[in-house]
Amino acid sequence: MAVDGQAAGHDLRRTAQAAPVAYGAPGSGDHLADAAADMVPGEHPRRPDRVARRRAEDPTITAASRDGLAIEVEDLGKVYRGGKTALAGVSFAVAQGEIFGFLGPNGSGKTTTVRILVTLLRKTRGAARVGGFDTDREPHRVRQVIGYAGQSVGVDDDLTASENLAMSGFVHGLRYDRSWRRSAELLEAFSLGDVAKVRAGRLSGGLRRRLDLAQALVSRPSVLFLDEPTTGLDPQSRNALWAQLRELGRQGTTVFLTTQYLEEADRACDRVAILDDGRLVTVGTPQALKQEVGGGRLTLTFVDGASVDLVARALAFCPGVTRVQSGPSGDALVVYVDDARASVPPVLRLLEADGIQVASIEQAQASLDDVFLRYTGERPRTEARVEGAVSSMFGAAHGRRRHGS
Amino acid sequence: MGPDMRLPVPAALGARNVTRNLRTPMLVTASLLQPVILLVIFSQIFRGLADTPAFQRLGYTSYLAFFVPGMVVLSMLFTALQSGMATVTDIDTGMLDKLLTSPIERSSILLGRVIADAVTMLSQGAVMLVIAVLMGARPQTGWLGAISLLGYATALGVVWAGLANLLALRLRSSELTMVVGQFLTLSALFLTPAFFPKPLLPGWLQTVAMGNPAAYVIETGQRLMGIGNDWGQDLRTLIALGVAALILVPAAVAAFRARTT
Numbered sequence: 047m048a049v050d051g052q053a054a055g056h057d058l059r060r061t062a063q064a065a066p067v068a069y070g071a072p073g074s075g076d077h078l079a080d081a082a083a084d085m086v087p088g089e090h091p092r093r094p095d096r097v098a099r100r101r102a103e104d105p106t107i108t109a110a111s112r113d114g115l116a117i118e119v120e121d122l123g124k125v126y127r128g129g130k131t132a133l134a135g136v137s138f139a140v141a142q143g144e145i146f147g148f149l150g151p152n153g154s155g156k157t158t159t160v161r162i163l164v165t166l167l168r169k170t171r172g173a174a175r176v177g178g179f180d181t182d183r184e185p186h187r188v189r190q191v192i193g194y195a196g197q198s199v200g201v202d203d204d205l206t207a208s209e210n211l212a213m214s215g216f217v218h219g220l221r222y223d224r225s226w227r228r229s230a231e232l233l234e235a236f237s238l239g240d241v242a243k244v245r246a247g248r249l250s251g252g253l254r255r256r257l258d259l260a261q262a263l264v265s266r267p268s269v270l271f272l273d274e275p276t277t278g279l280d281p282q283s284r285n286a287l288w289a290q291l292r293e294l295g296r297q298g299t300t301v302f303l304t305t306q307y308l309e310e311a312d313r314a315c316d317r318v319a320i321l322d323d324g325r326l327v328t329v330g331t332p333q334a335l336k337q338e339v340g341g342g343r344l345t346l347t348f349v350d351g352a353s354v355d356l357v358a359r360a361l362a363f364c365p366g367v368t369r370v371q372s373g374p375s376g377d378a379l380v381v382y383v384d385d386a387r388a389s390v391p392p393v394l395r396l397l398e399a400d401g402i403q404v405a406s407i408e409q410a411q412a413s414l415d416d417v418f419l420r421y422t423g424e425r426p427r428t429e430a431r432v433e434g435a436v437s438s439m440f441g442a443a444h445g446r447r448r449h450g451s
Numbered sequence: 452m453g454p455d456m457r458l459p460v461p462a463a464l465g466a467r468n469v470t471r472n473l474r475t476p477m478l479v480t481a482s483l484l485q486p487v488i489l490l491v492i493f494s495q496i497f498r499g500l501a502d503t504p505a506f507q508r509l510g511y512t513s514y515l516a517f518f519v520p521g522m523v524v525l526s527m528l529f530t531a532l533q534s535g536m537a538t539v540t541d542i543d544t545g546m547l548d549k550l551l552t553s554p555i556e557r558s559s560i561l562l563g564r565v566i567a568d569a570v571t572m573l574s575q576g577a578v579m580l581v582i583a584v585l586m587g588a589r590p591q592t593g594w595l596g597a598i599s600l601l602g603y604a605t606a607l608g609v610v611w612a613g614l615a616n617l618l619a620l621r622l623r624s625s626e627l628t629m630v631v632g633q634f635l636t637l638s639a640l641f642l643t644p645a646f647f648p649k650p651l652l653p654g655w656l657q658t659v660a661m662g663n664p665a666a667y668v669i670e671t672g673q674r675l676m677g678i679g680n681d682w683g684q685d686l687r688t689l690i691a692l693g694v695a696a697l698i699l700v701p702a703a704v705a706a707f708r709a710r711t712t
Contacts, residue, residue, distance in 0.1 A: 194548070222457070
């Protein structure tokens with residue numbers, strides 16, 4: 047972070063101009079998107095031999111669950127009326143019982159993908175199957191096997207918690223008394239027993255979300271779709287939710303979710319995919335993805351400031367350094383390395399030799415944030431525009447001038 | 452209904468929508484209150500009309516009895532608007548998405564809405580009629596005529612709910628649905644013989660009324676309440692309602708389908 051205000055202001059001006067350049071990942075996303083597409087060959091969608099082959103081929107699917115695929119998506123594209131391309135050819139497969147996290151900046155196409163898979167949107171290209179059923183040609187069959195909780199909480203505010211769940215049972219064709227029993231079961235499982243008789247409209251945001259999730263499970267779906275299920279929940283509720291999702295995964299339910307909480311995705315998801323601008327840029331286990339960006343990272347700040355260019359040139363031949371990138375706050379640079387601790391002395395030596403004075407150095411293990419940052423070139427944000435506005439206001443308040451935008 | 456029965460989905464959704472109305476009674480009372488107030492005020496203001504020869508020549512004896520059908524219809528048109536608002540709410544809250552991803556027929560969702568609308572409208576209309584009777588109105592055609600009036604008005608209300616849902620699904624905003632819906636509803640009311648017998652209206656208004664299903668229902672109601680039944684008028688009303696339904700219902704269904712693409 048900043049050493050003192052003066053130096054930080056100076057740094058910012060210089061680094062801001064060079065900020066978008068990332069080293070070590072030539073062509074950044076594209077070749078990886080191709081690689082992801084290769085894993086799921088785009089042949090005729092209905093040939094069983096092809097499906098069988100892919101089950102054997104997709105190396106990112108865990109071996110134990112290779113026997114059944116819950117979700118198969120090939121070259122999926124969506125162009126909205128008006129010409130906006132939301133998805134530009136996405137391919138991936140999710141095995142039964144997997145918890146699959148879909149990550150990406152806002153507007154990258156996560157929700158569009160979910161809405162196509164739950165039959166709320168029609169795709170304009172490619173193929174999508176859920177539970178083996180085509181989302182366009184057999185939407186009714188798809189609806190029989192899925193549960194869905196969208197971004198907005200789909201509960202009826204005028205019905206009580208238990209009535210909401212029973213209603214879901216009626217709608218899913220459960221018998222009358224079975225619906226009420228299932229409602230009671232789920233109230234118990236989701237610790238909603240105390241508010242069973244309270245109208246949903248009077249419940250707190252967290253409880254409503256929990257009720258919404260319980261509702262998605264009334265029909266015991268084999269594939270559960272959750273669009274940002276933890277948004278707006280306090281940490282306790284989030285942890286409880288993840289525990290519940292892991293339990294569902296253990297019982298064989300496939301969970302497909304989008305999230306902005308990368309740390310949680312790291313802990314809870316079997317595999318994650320990162321989407322950027324309608325394209326899948328990478329897919330794999332959190333472990334493998336973190337390995338890919340390097341085992342660790344060093345976050346450096348400099349006495350006189352330094353650009354990504356300058357530092358990258360200085361460290362070009364430093365063993366163990368994979369990449370240099372601008373950091374989360376304009377004045378810091380992030381150096382990705384194989385081994386965080388072992389890299390500190392050579393990095394410092396080389397920088398000093400080039401006359402670049404380091405003000406601070408911080409070492410850390412790579413996180414999913416780093417993976418995300420590498421592939422999308424941005425820090426994950428919940429509200430991109432607002433954050434931009436706030437930081438420029440913050441900058442103005444501190445007498446900084448921002449260059450470029 | 453036995454405990455091991457499967458509840459038909461439209462019935463379940465209908466029950467849900469009625470429950471909503473029961474739990475937010477203001478919704479129903481609000482759309483009832485305005486017509487009741489208008490009924491009380493206008494039946495007093497125009498009371499003297501019943502004594503004029505022009506009015507009497509048509510066979511009417513009480514302005515109150517003449518005026519009731521217009522207000523019964525108005526209360527149902529308001530409820531129809533609320534049906535559209537409820538659809539916007541279901542879109543906004545994600546409730547509609549929930550239903551659309553359930554393995555149910557699309558038509559069940561609309562049918563559930565219609566069932567609830569009809570139940571609400573019938574009870575509202577019944578309340579209006581009871582109030583009118585308490586105020587001294589006596590239907591010329593007796594209970595049967597009063598029930599027919601309720602039937603016609605409810606049918607019109609359901610058709611109008613189709614229009615409100617069409618607006619809701621296309622505009623996707625409760626404010627716009629309310630503004631546009633209220634404009635259409637009040638126009639539909641004022642371009643009818645609700646306040647003045649049809650033969651006494653200016654020619655152009657009579658012509659406009661020929662294209663307004665509410666005008667047929669109100670005129671039929673006025674005959675049932677004040678003069679006596681006229682099968683020709685019944686037939687014309689049924690045709691007008693049928694034509695309106697044939698235009699609005701498919702349009703509403705199409706708007707509904709468009710939500711899923």
